[in-house]
Amino acid sequence: MTQGAEPDSGFCWPEALCVPVRELSDFSRLWVALSGGLDSTLLLHVAAHCHGPAGTVNAVHINHQLQPNASKTEAFCRALCADLKVPLVVERVSVEASNDHGSSGGIEEAARNARYGVLEELMRPRDILLMAHHADDQAETVLFRMLRGSGVAGLAGMPASRALGAGRLVRPLLHLERSELERWAQVARLSWVNDPSNTDERFDRNFLRHRVLPLVRSRWPGLNRRLCHTAGACAESETLNRKLAELQWQSLGGERDRLSTSGLKTLSLAEQRNLIRWWIRERGFQPPSVGNWQQSLHDLLFAGEDREPELRAEGFSLRRFQGDLYLVTKKIPLPQTSVVLEPGPAQRWGEWSLKLEPVAIPKSPPPPIRISTRQGGERVRLHPGGLSRSLKKWLQELRVPPWERARLPLVFAGPEGSGELVAVGDLWCSEQYSGGAHAAGWRLVVERECD
Structure with a gap:
C-alpha cells in the first residue's frame, strides 16, 4: 500500500x-x-x-x-x-x-x-x-x-x-x-x-x-496523444461503417434474425463483411475472428442448394436456408423425454412456454397431454374431419428451418403411443384447444420467448 x-x-x-x-x-x-x-x-x-x-x-x-x-x-x-x-x-x-x-x-x-x-x-x-x-x-x-x-x-x-x-x-x-x-x-x-x-x-x-x-x-x-488520435479516427470510421450497414440492412429488408442472401450478393466483399459484423453486434454478440472472411462468406452465399453451410462463433452461428441467412443463437437444452402438461403453471420447453388453462368451467378433466419433439413419421390433421398429412412436408412448405423443426414442441392429447397431435409450437393449434375451446373445455397457450 x-x-x-x-x-x-x-x-x-x-x-x-x-x-x-x-x-x-x-x-x-x-x-x-x-x-x-x-x-x-x-x-x-x-x-x-x-x-x-x-x-x-x-x-x-x-x-x-x-x-x-x-x-x-x-x-x-x-x-x-x-x-x-x-x-x-x-x-x-x-x-x-x-x-x-x-x-x-x-x-x-x-x-x-x-x-x-x-x-x-x-x-x-x-x-x-x-x-x-x-x-x-x-x-x-x-x-x-x-x-x-x-x-x-x-x-x-x-x-x-x-x-x-x-x-x-x-x-x-x-x-x-x-x-x-x-x-x-x-x-x-x-x-x-x-x-x-x-x-x-x-x-x-x-x-x-x-x-x-x-x-x-x-x-x-x-x-x-498519437495513439489516442488513431483511436479517435478509427472510432469515426466505425461510426460511418455502422451507419452504412444500417442503411443497407433496411434496403435489403433484413429482419431480426434473418437476411436475404440475394440482396447480400449484390454488395462488395467489404460491404458484406461490414454488414454481417454490424448484424452480429446488434444482436449482442462479438463477430468471430475469421482468418478468411472471403471464403467463409462465399460458402454461406454460394454453396450448393443441397449443402448446409454454417459459420460458428461464441454463443451463435450463421446458417443458410432457402435463400436466407439466419443468425441462430445458442439454445436452452430440451428435455430428453416427453413431458406431461398439467393444468396450472406454465411448462418450460427450451425457449417455449406451454400452459393448459380451463375455459369457463370445463365439463371434464383434460385427457393426458404430453409435450415431445419430432421423432419422425408424425402426421397433422389441420382441420376436423380433414385428411392428415406429413408433418415433415408441412413444415417444409412453411419454410421452417431444419434446426427450428427439431426444437418445436409437439403437443399430443391422449394415451402415449396413440395420442392425437393437437399443436405444433405456435404454428398451429387444433380448434379443440384454441379460441373458445368449445370441444375440450381447455385452452392451450403456447408462447415463444424472444432471445
Missing part, C-alpha cells in the same frame, strides 16, 4: 478532474468501480467531492480472489468508503485460471468477463458507472489490439461512454495521463493499494506496459 492521508481541509481538487465528473447529470445512482488502486481511489474522491452531498455516489469493489493481498485490498476499500460516507457493494467472483496467460482466453480475459458480468447485473435504468481508465490505458489498449490484428472497431479503443446493462459506463479520466493522476494523488496525500499482478510480465498487457511502451515513448514522447 502507498501510504498517505485524507486531503487537507484546504486542498482544492483541480478542475481538469472535476469538470467531466461534475457535468454528469440525469442519473439516479452514480457508481464508481473501485479496485483500490491509485486511479479508482482518486476517482472516488473526486466523485464524492462533486456529488457526495447529494447522497447519490456509490462504490462497487470486485474481489477476484486471485492475489495474495485480495483480502487486504477489500478491507482498504471498505475503510475508504466508510471514511467518505459512500455506500459500498463488494462482490466476490471465482475466476478459473488458465495456463495460457497471454491468450485472449487467459486469466486476464476470464477476470474481465467475470467483472463486467457483475457490473452489468448491478446497473439499473438511469445508473451511471464511472471507471478510472486514462490516456495511458487507452494507448495500451490500442497497441494491444493492433498486435492482435484487430480491425477498425478494435482500434477505436475504449469509448468514453457506452451502454452497460440497464445503465451506462462513463470514463471521465480518459483524456488525462497517469502521471497527472499520480501527481494529484500525491498532492492530495491519498492512500491506495498497489496490485502485485500489475508487475507480472507473463501477462501481455503488463509486458507492453513495462517493456514495450517505455522504449517506444523514449523515441516518440507524444505516443499517448
Whole structure:
C-alpha cells in the first residue's frame, strides 16, 4: 500500500478532474468501480467531492480472489468508503485460471468477463458507472489490439461512454495521463493499494506496459496523444461503417434474425463483411475472428442448394436456408423425454412456454397431454374431419428451418403411443384447444420467448 492521508481541509481538487465528473447529470445512482488502486481511489474522491452531498455516489469493489493481498485490498476499500460516507457493494467472483496467460482466453480475459458480468447485473435504468481508465490505458489498449490484428472497431479503443446493462459506463479520466493522476494523488496525500499482478510480465498487457511502451515513448514522447488520435479516427470510421450497414440492412429488408442472401450478393466483399459484423453486434454478440472472411462468406452465399453451410462463433452461428441467412443463437437444452402438461403453471420447453388453462368451467378433466419433439413419421390433421398429412412436408412448405423443426414442441392429447397431435409450437393449434375451446373445455397457450 502507498501510504498517505485524507486531503487537507484546504486542498482544492483541480478542475481538469472535476469538470467531466461534475457535468454528469440525469442519473439516479452514480457508481464508481473501485479496485483500490491509485486511479479508482482518486476517482472516488473526486466523485464524492462533486456529488457526495447529494447522497447519490456509490462504490462497487470486485474481489477476484486471485492475489495474495485480495483480502487486504477489500478491507482498504471498505475503510475508504466508510471514511467518505459512500455506500459500498463488494462482490466476490471465482475466476478459473488458465495456463495460457497471454491468450485472449487467459486469466486476464476470464477476470474481465467475470467483472463486467457483475457490473452489468448491478446497473439499473438511469445508473451511471464511472471507471478510472486514462490516456495511458487507452494507448495500451490500442497497441494491444493492433498486435492482435484487430480491425477498425478494435482500434477505436475504449469509448468514453457506452451502454452497460440497464445503465451506462462513463470514463471521465480518459483524456488525462497517469502521471497527472499520480501527481494529484500525491498532492492530495491519498492512500491506495498497489496490485502485485500489475508487475507480472507473463501477462501481455503488463509486458507492453513495462517493456514495450517505455522504449517506444523514449523515441516518440507524444505516443499517448498519437495513439489516442488513431483511436479517435478509427472510432469515426466505425461510426460511418455502422451507419452504412444500417442503411443497407433496411434496403435489403433484413429482419431480426434473418437476411436475404440475394440482396447480400449484390454488395462488395467489404460491404458484406461490414454488414454481417454490424448484424452480429446488434444482436449482442462479438463477430468471430475469421482468418478468411472471403471464403467463409462465399460458402454461406454460394454453396450448393443441397449443402448446409454454417459459420460458428461464441454463443451463435450463421446458417443458410432457402435463400436466407439466419443468425441462430445458442439454445436452452430440451428435455430428453416427453413431458406431461398439467393444468396450472406454465411448462418450460427450451425457449417455449406451454400452459393448459380451463375455459369457463370445463365439463371434464383434460385427457393426458404430453409435450415431445419430432421423432419422425408424425402426421397433422389441420382441420376436423380433414385428411392428415406429413408433418415433415408441412413444415417444409412453411419454410421452417431444419434446426427450428427439431426444437418445436409437439403437443399430443391422449394415451402415449396413440395420442392425437393437437399443436405444433405456435404454428398451429387444433380448434379443440384454441379460441373458445368449445370441444375440450381447455385452452392451450403456447408462447415463444424472444432471445
